[in-house]
Each structure stands twice: as structure tokens, then as C-alpha cells.
Amino acid sequence: MIKKIDCRQLQCPAPVLNTKKFLEQEPATEIDVIVDNDAAVENVSRFLSFHGFEVSVDTDGINSTISGRRDPETATILETNLDHTKTTQNSDTQKILVIISSQQIGKGDDELGQKLMINFVKTLKEMGNDLWRLILLNGGVKFSTKDSKIFEDLAGLDASGVSILVCGACLTHFGLMDAKVIGETTNMLDVVTSMQLADKVINI
Known part of the structure; x- marks a missing residue:
């Protein structure tokens, strides 16, 4: 049934x-x-x-x-705390989670803040294998479109194995669901679980 x-x-x-x-x-x-x-x-x-x-x-x-x-042979009761976002990591590396919830860093001058954010994302690759996951929330989801000034940088991180998650509710709010070209559409359950699993969380 x-x-x-x-x-x-x-x-x-x-x-x-x-x-x-x-x-x-x-x-x-x-x-x-x-x-x-x-x-x-x-x-x-x-x-x-x-x-x-x-x-x-x-x-x-x-x-x-x-x-x-x-x-039916593979159907089992889902364990209450089963993590459906877990990935295999080298034990010699950290699992650093970076959360980007805006298109700029700090307050005071918007143009400067946007430049700082672009430079920040471009520099993330310097974390090497320690960078585990990148989550885009709120205004940060605008970076997932092809017109984003950091699209190529995100594509490079994605190609290197960094997991990129993009908030689905945020995409819907901004009318960008069809415009997203990079990352997996995600939800708050994945966000909370990712924070639990990470060795370090950086919230920008």
C-alpha cells in the first residue's frame, strides 16, 4: 500500500x-x-x-x-539521528563549514563590503582540504547564479570536492530557483545537521 x-x-x-x-x-x-x-x-x-x-x-x-x-529487502526504519548529509573525510583534515548569508561583509560602506566578500570567497581555496562545505543563505543565494561575480570561484570549489548547499526557501523568496546553476538546493534540516557535523563553523 x-x-x-x-x-x-x-x-x-x-x-x-x-x-x-x-x-x-x-x-x-x-x-x-x-x-x-x-x-x-x-x-x-x-x-x-x-x-x-x-x-x-x-x-x-x-x-x-x-x-x-x-x-523491500533494503527498506528499514530510518534511524532518528541518521545524518543524510554526511560525507567521507580524510581523518587528517578538519571539516570547516562556511555559511554566507549576505553579498557583503560588515557594515559601513556597501561597495567596500561587496568587494571584501568577493575577495573572501576567492581566498577560500587556501583552506585546502579543510574546507568541507559552503552554505548560501538569504542574500548569499544570489551567488549561485551564473551572473554572480564569484561564479567561477564557486565552480572551482565545487570541482575540487567542496559541498555547496543553497537554501531553497531563500531561492524561492528571491525568485531565483530557476536561475541557480551551482550547488544543491537545501533546507534548514541540512543546515542544522551540517553545523553539528562540522569541526568549525565560520558564519559570514
Whole structure:
């Protein structure tokens, strides 16, 4: 029997949290999650894929149904504290998380602040393998578009193995969901979990 979860009219991270809560209670093999925004589609799809589901999405232009199907032999109850953002790291390195929530650093002069932020991101590569993850929140999500002045720098970090997460609710707020060209759309559950896992958090 297909389990259905109605997450319409729910904003990030509620659709993922509701899906997670359901899978913590029973080992479902077939699940349909109904949502009404693009951020939820990406977040729930990624969450289900990570947990072994084959995912498909059907939409009528307003509501979307995310269907997850997996082999009964691999279906298990989701552990309450299971981290679905964990990555394999060399034990000799730190896991530094950098959170960028603006397009500028500091207050006083906006133009100077923007230059400082651009220089900061361009210098992040100097962290080497210690730089684990970069999260873009609020105005910082504007850096994920192709018109961003640091697009090539972010692309270089991404190619080097740095995980880049971009807040889906923020993208929706700024009308940039379709303009995002780098990073994975994420939700607050991933943000909080990332902060728990990181050895060091730098919030800009």
C-alpha cells in the first residue's frame, strides 16, 4: 500500500521533516509526498534518493507528487539521528563549514563590503582540504547564479570536492530557483545537521 504524505502549504524544512518523521516510524517501500513549491520538490527528492528510493515527480503546474519506490529487502526504519548529509573525510583534515548569508561583509560602506566578500570567497581555496562545505543563505543565494561575480570561484570549489548547499526557501523568496546553476538546493534540516557535523563553523 502506497503511503501518502500531504505537505502542501508547508515551507522549508517542514516537507523534509515530515517525510523523515514518517520513515522513522515504519520501513515504507512506496511513498508519495505531495508538495506545492519547487524547493520542497528538490529537497524531498534528494532526501528520498539518499535513503535508497527510486524517485519520480509528477506535477500539474501547481501541486507536485514526489513518488519514492525501493526494494523491500533494503527498506528499514530510518534511524532518528541518521545524518543524510554526511560525507567521507580524510581523518587528517578538519571539516570547516562556511555559511554566507549576505553579498557583503560588515557594515559601513556597501561597495567596500561587496568587494571584501568577493575577495573572501576567492581566498577560500587556501583552506585546502579543510574546507568541507559552503552554505548560501538569504542574500548569499544570489551567488549561485551564473551572473554572480564569484561564479567561477564557486565552480572551482565545487570541482575540487567542496559541498555547496543553497537554501531553497531563500531561492524561492528571491525568485531565483530557476536561475541557480551551482550547488544543491537545501533546507534548514541540512543546515542544522551540517553545523553539528562540522569541526568549525565560520558564519559570514
